[in-house]
Amino acid sequence: MSEKQRVAVVGGGFAGFTAARTLSRMARGAIEIVLINPTDYFLYLPLLPEVAAGILDPRKVAIPLAGVCPGVRHLLAGVDSVDAGNRRLRCTDAEGNPRDLGYDRLVIAVGSVNKLLPVPGVAEHAHGFRSIAEALYLRDHLIRQIELADATGDPKERQARCTFVVVGAGYTGTEVTAQGQLLTLDTRRSRPALRDQPIRWILADLAPRILPELDERLSRTAHRTLAGRGVEIRTGTSVAEATTEGVELSDGEFVPTRSLIWCVGVRPDPLVESLGLPTEKGRLLVDEYLNVPGHPEIFACGDAAAVPDLANPGKYTAMTAQHASRQGKQVARNVAASYGRGERKPYRHNDLGFVVDLGGAKAAANPLGVPLSGFPAKVVTRGYHLLAMPGGRARIAGNWLLDTLLPRQTVQLDLVRGPAVPLTSTSPERPGGLSG
Structure with missing residues (x-):
């Protein structure tokens, strides 16, 4: 040239x-x-x-x-x-x-x-999970709901603020539910007035099982882990309507909540x-x-x-x-x-397996087709992420170590407000319709 x-x-x-x-x-x-x-x-x-x-x-x-x-x-x-x-x-x-x-x-x-679906109220009341801004907003929102529940004397409002609905039980929805539930339980722990208040998490999906794209054994492992923590898993179910007071599920139940997390896919x-x-x-x-x-x-x-x-x-x-x-x-x-450098080849792939982090010491994985659960799966999951990261591995490993040794800080940073991350438009990290 x-x-x-x-x-x-x-x-x-x-x-x-x-x-x-x-x-x-x-x-x-x-x-x-x-x-x-x-x-x-x-x-x-x-x-x-x-x-x-x-x-x-x-x-x-x-x-x-x-x-x-x-x-x-x-x-x-x-x-x-x-x-x-x-x-x-x-x-x-x-x-x-x-x-x-x-x-x-x-x-x-x-x-x-x-991905948006034509469900009344979802665009106005739900929040997605595809960017750092959305993750920071969700963290503040979850902590805020527990704090507001602690401050109110109305039992119905308290229950609504302690109820969280996630729609979409793929990778994102399942991991958000797993991590979010543990965060809200940690936040409640330092508030004696909420000691007997149930923290309700609902994971809903129209599919017949959670993680439908995974091997059925891994799906059962994830289902068993989340259900064992008290997460309500509603398969064959979605949201029919969302309002400021809560969400109506497709099975007819109205769930009072202030938290609708939209993870139906992309x-x-x-x-x-x-x-x-x-x-x-x-x-x-x-x-x-x-x-x-x-x-x-x-x-x-x-x-x-x-x-x-x-x-x-x-x-x-x-x-x-x-x-x-x-x-x-x-x-x-x-x-x-x-440009004459090498020979072009078709795209072929071999499935290396999948990993799903279920929070705490739990995970589900099938590296090279070998099904794993519990702590061994957690080790494989974190090892995979460290290998896949193009940089900053030591910093991530350091954060994981600190999380294991020290109690989590459950404070709001108040960096991102809800109007800054609407579900109906691209996030601040994706102006002009461009995503990663």
Whole structure:
């Protein structure tokens, strides 16, 4: 090449971050790599429930892009539109200024946002869980409800404030329930007036079991662990309506509560639909090489891409962090191959198993297909997260050690108010519709 070519990577989540980092190592300065993301960090989402529980400092799960992506130019902005015909991006930077950027290769890895369902009142009264801001808000909210319950003399209000409803029993909903319940129990412990007050947690999902995407044995382990702590697990159930006084479940029961946590899943970032390219349920269609058909210069990976699952013909890979990271590596190799560096290969995957943290010393895991529960699963779960983290491992391990040795601080930080994290729009960490 007579001059440097520019590769633009849109999105700094698992897929985009891994793609930019891998390509930088392969290109060794021969290609200009621009990573466009509205934050200056990579967010390790699987540990966000521990941020909400006060176990981890939020900075521990925010890995600075400048420190772990050498050779990558970071543009602090959100992408508004893509002109595929002229190979240009229209962006808005962190201060609201428009930016225009040309590219030779484009990697679309914009990730996903909260999935909304047409349930009356949910948009006004529920809060999602996809960002640091949402995790900090939830932590303050849970502690605040226990404190307000302690302050009121009305038994009905007290019960409502001590009732928490989580909708969605996938990874996020299950872990948020597990960690959130332990946090509220810790908060109650220092308030003698609430000693006999039940703390009620309800985990609801339309699926026939919690963690439906996991092996049934792991699902049973998680169900047994949470139910043993007193969590009410409502399968085949969802929310019919949400109000300021509580939620009506689809089975007809009205639950007085001030806490509705929305974890029903995710949908591809709206930017994908605006591209004018073929999609499948909101995900950009690509071939097995992660290339957009008819556009050899455009690649896509992660939650934004409908990637053929070669292990299950006719299906697409699931929207998981494990797939996103691996696809990010493969898309980097295929982009490099398009410049004559190596050979492009199709995306294939082998299931390494899954881990679910259930709070305390409990977890469920199946590394390489071996089912584990209890403390052994906890060791595997935390070991997996440490290995998967691109940096800051010692700091995270230090926080875990302190949480084991010292009582948890149950105080409100009052950093994020509810109006700052509405369910109906992208979070402050994802302006312009861009997610990780």
